[in-house]
Amino acid sequence: MSSRNHLYLVDGSSYIFRAYHQLPPLTNRHGLNVGAVYGYTTMLWKLADALDKEEGPTHLAVILDKGSHTFRNDLYDQYKAHRPPAPEDLVPQFPLIREATRAFSLPCIEEDGFEADDIIATYTVQARAQGWDVTIVSSDKDLAQLIQPGVDMLDTMKNERRSDSYVMEKFGVPPEKLRDVLALMGDSVDNVPGVPGVGAKTAAKLILEYGDLDAVLAAAPDMKPSKLRERLIEHADLARLSRDLVTLHCEVPLPQTLDELKLDGIPPEPLRHFLEDQGFSSLLSRMAVHAPGRTKADPVAAAAAPADPGTPDFVPLPPIDCDSYETVTTFERLDAWITQARESGIIAIDTETDSLDSIAAGLVGICLATAPGTACYIPLAHKSSDDMFGETPPQLPMAGVVARLAPLLVDPAVLKIGHNIKYDINVLARHGLQVSPIDDTMVMSFDLDAGQSLAGHGMDEIAHAVLEHSCISYKDVTGTGKKAISFAQVPLDAATRYGGEDADVTWRLWTRFRPRLHQEGATRIYELVDRPLIPVVAGMERAGVKVDRDHLSRLSGRFAQEMARLEEEIHAEAGQAFAIGSTQQLGAILFEKMGLKGGKKGKSGAYSTDVTVLEKMKADGVKIAGLVLDWRQLAKLKSTYTDALQAQINRETGRVHTSYSLTGAQTGRLSSTDPNLQNIPIRTEMGRQIRDAFVAEPGNVILAADYSQIELRLAAHMADVPQLRAAFQRGEDIHAATAQELFGEVNRDTRGRAKTINFAILYGISRWGLAARLEIDPEEAQAMIARYFDRFPGISVYINETLEKARASGHTLTLFGRKTWFPQIRSSIQHVRQGAERAAINAPIQGTSADIIKRAMARMGPALREAGLERVRMLLQVHDELVFELPESDVDAATPVIREVMAGAAAPMVTLSVPLGVEIGTGASWGAAH
Incomplete structure (x- = not known):
């Protein structure tokens, strides 16, 4: 055999689809399609x-496509748009193929963001630069661009080498x-547009005649009049654009070096275990006599065990x-776990801390799992429960563990899974650790x-x-x-059981x-909306916002004075003093002492005095x-905010750090x-005063960017309302347009009513609800x-169709x-059903609005960085x-970037x-920015 290095690059993606279409459906011994x-x-x-029968490779790698979205989709949103999704019974097989x-x-x-072809191109360029021979195992025409002296292609289906x-x-x-x-x-x-009407022969003729694409296009105006000239x-x-799409990217950041692709034979383990686990008995029987690479392999597929119809669709755990x-507790064992994590390619990670506040929490330990049932706990800051006499376990x-884990946590070849991984990202970030790529099982659960x-x-x-499993509680x-006690005082054996279970x-x-995302149509929302947002929101939480303590203190004093004044008025109206915050005492005053109408007792025997009762009164x-x-509003603002x-x-940090939940709103x-920053009143003077407390650092300003009537715009699109669409396209006052209709x-009255109706209808409001808001009788509201x-x-039509679909599908x-x-x-139960119906009417509109702003948030950072901001x-x-x-000096440059990202956030997934x-x-404070 020649001493010259020979690299084989196997286009695994083409293998997968060939295998799928060539063989009939088979099931393994677990009942899975395989x-x-x-x-x-x-x-x-x-x-x-x-x-093995020829002068084979010295180095070999199988290259796969990581996902459907690559840099080419950013160049052209219709790239591969016409390709149907992978068959539903194939998608769950991808992890088993790996x-x-x-x-x-x-x-x-x-690699995320690149196709298998780009990885193959990068390895090919690097190998040729070192004088290696390269064979690309594929029949993909795009890869034929790489053929040159020392590089050929091998089509294993036709047993044909191509030069x-x-x-x-x-x-x-x-x-x-x-x-x-x-x-x-x-x-x-692949939906690469090309030049309409130009086929392979014409294209080749043009390139041979003029030399390259740029020369062809430059010469087009001087060509004889023809349809070809016009089209060019x-x-x-x-x-x-098409040239950019078909050009192979040759500078992909590679997770393994050429030397790491060295082929040292195929050992019997772990291959035997895999074949046994899958029930591939014919391959297993051949292996008993010959190992692959030392046998005449029979390609006839024969052997998966028959499926048990009662077996679940998941691999048993x-x-x-x-x-x-x-x-x-030793670096030797830590290194062994890191090696195991790299071999697995997937790890679950969880941090144990001494607080629920991820920005202030102390890191006590880190849990890792490399497979179901295989987990560890790395204690970092435990101490004795007896601080005076106990020994530190x-x-x-910390520094040594951080240094060793840092490369693993950013290794693009190792997927990091967490449950609410945003928390762990923030905890680890305080120790200089970044985590990517990630999956989040909590967000997956929510999206499903x-x-x-x-x-x-x-x-x-x-x-x-x-899982039908009860976890150890905190x-x-x-x-x-x-x-x-603090988690830092928990004995190591108990901490290991608890933390290891979290990761496991x-x-x-x-x-x-993961398999359900595709099977149930949730892949797009998870991959393109929610998962990209996780690190963005984590970064926002870490950034926090500066709050003027003195301003808040003054507001608290002012609110307390106003509450005292209101308290005196309330007591005067009631004829006696009582605890206004006590709903029981308030109910007794209103409906017994004062004899007011509308009193209804609940199961506790006390009168209801909720906001709907008081607003009606x-x-x-x-x-x-x-x-x-008014008193309740001030009391809430004072206790909750000021x-x-x-x-x-x-x-x-001297800043306030809110915690965002991606799964908190249905x-x-x-x-x-x-x-909670979502409930600060927007339209009241008191709410605006609270927003004035959120301020910028010296030399900076606050910029507030707000979608204008986005839910009404979405309703105009989704319900196909020509009048509203036209009004928005002309930039008209939509409430005035509705009032006119x-x-x-x-006028002021009709516009105000139209505004109330516009929003109320989208929430499926009843005639009684609208009557209460407009202070009219139900019959007039119904009219x-x-x-x-x-x-x-x-x-x-939109409301009726939405309800019909929701009743049929449940969602x-x-x-x-x-x-x-x-x-x-x-x-x-009527009121329960009607409540669900009202929520279902609004959910597609409010949910689409949420999806749009999430996409804007995920795109904002890259857009600002690209603009040098x-x-x-x-x-x-x-x-x-x-x-x-x-910075105040960046306002003029940042404003159009922010506006453009937000205005275009729906595209290309949705065209509105x-x-x-x-x-x-903009302004010195959040309030001043409005």
Whole structure:
């Protein structure tokens, strides 16, 4: 055998689809579809055998496509848009195909944002630069661009090697000019546009005559008049775009070096274990006599065991054994786990801390799982529960662990899975650790089952529902009440059981959720909307926002004075003093002492005094009801914001750091806690005064960018309302346009009513609800609703169709494919069913609005960096608004970038028939920016 290095690059993606289409459906002993897995395994076996019969490779790697979105989709949003999604029974086989590759002890390489062809091109260029020979195992015409002296292609289906003579014969040009031919002729399969009407022969003729694409396009105006000349001139930009799309990227960041692809034979393990686990008995029987690469492989697929119809559609998992987890206390064992993580390619990660606040929490330990049942706990900051006399338990120094884990946590070849991984990202970031790429099982659960259960998407609830496993509770290891201890004081054996279980359960949940994303149509919303947002929101939480403590203190004093004044008025109206905050005392005053109408007792025996009761009484002219509502509003603002915000200023940063939840609102909206910034009143003077407390650092300003009436714009699009669409396209006042349609005139009163109706209808409001809002009788409200539907019939059709689909399927969909489930929409209890119906009417609109602003948030950072605006920081997201802090000198440059990103956030996934308006203001504070 020659001493010259020879690299084989196997186009694994083409193998997968060939295997899938060649073999009939097969099932393994677990009841899973594995036809493609078996065919793929057989093809690898056959390749190893064939290579053994000739002067085979010294180095070899299998290259796969990581995902459907690559940099080419950013260049042209229609790239591969016409390709149907992978067959539903093939998608769950992808993880097993990767497992099969690793079972052969072969490198399995894939990279986010690039196609397998780009990785192959990069390895080819690097290998040739070192004088290696390269064979590309594929029949893909795009890869034929790489053929040159020392580089050939091997089509294993036809057992045919291809050199530059093949390209010349097939396409009429040498390999180095194939790119320009492909650019002119286009590709209908990948939806590369090319120049319409130009086929392979014409393209080759043009390139041979003029030399390259640029020369062809430059010469076009001087060509004889013809349709070809017209098409070349008209579609020159498409041709150049097509060239960019077919050009192979040769500078992909590679996860393994050429030397790491060295082929040292195929050892019997772990291949034997894989074949046994899958029930591939014919391959296993051959292996008993011959190893692949030392046998005459029979490509006939024969052997998966028959399926048991009662077997679940998931690979069975070993029982959870919390005593099997390892406590890692030496660097030798830590390095072994890191090696195992790289070999696995997938790890679950979880941090144990001493606080729920990810910005202030101390890191106590890190948990890793490399497979179901295989987990460890790395203690970092444990101490004795007896601070005076106890000994610190054995553990590794934080700095050493951080240094060793840092490369693993950013290794693009190792997927990091977490349950609410945003928390872990923030905790680890405080130690200089970055985490990518990521998956989040909590977000997966939400994207699959939002609204299905009231239990939520926390690990304990999901583990019980999905895995039928009850997790060790936090209080089981830390205790409760006065005897509660910090997690840092938990003994290592208990901490290992608890922490290891967190990582183990996360890994197991991922095996259940990942296949469902495709099977249930949730891949797009997870991959293109929610998952990209996780690191963005984590960064916003870390950035925080500066709050003026003195301003808040003054507001608290002012609110307290106003509350005292209102208290005196309320007591005067009641004729006695009482605790206004006590609903029991208030009810007794209103409905017993004062004898007011509308009192209804609940199951507790106390009168209801909620906001709906008091607002109705206020509308009926009951003065004390209005005073109590004002008092409650001030009390809430004081306790929730002006008092609480002062206590929530982080000592280290001097800023307030809210916590955003991607799973807190059923429709997909972000929600925030500690503090909740979503409920600060927008339209009241007091609410604006609170926003004035959110300020910029010296030299900076606050910029607020708000979608203008986005839900009405989406309703105009989704319900197909020509009048509203036209009004938005002309930039008109939509409430005035509605008033003109409904009442025939526009004045302050009719516009105000139209505004109320516009929003109320989208929430499925009843005539009684609208009557209460407009302070009219129900019959008049019903007449207004009827008139609205008469003028805008599309709204009525949209509501009816939405309800019909929701009743049939149990869920609604946003324009981006987000599902929201409404299990109560078929309830026999009228008010329960009607509540679900109202929510279902609004969910597609509000959910689409949430999806759009999420996409804007995910795109904002790259757009600002590309514009050289790295100092612009996105701090807050509140409903339809994004809040930034930036140097005052950057305002003029940042404003159009922010506006453009927000206005175009729906594209290319969704094309809207109405423009998205964005209102932007700046000021020293959040309030001043409005």
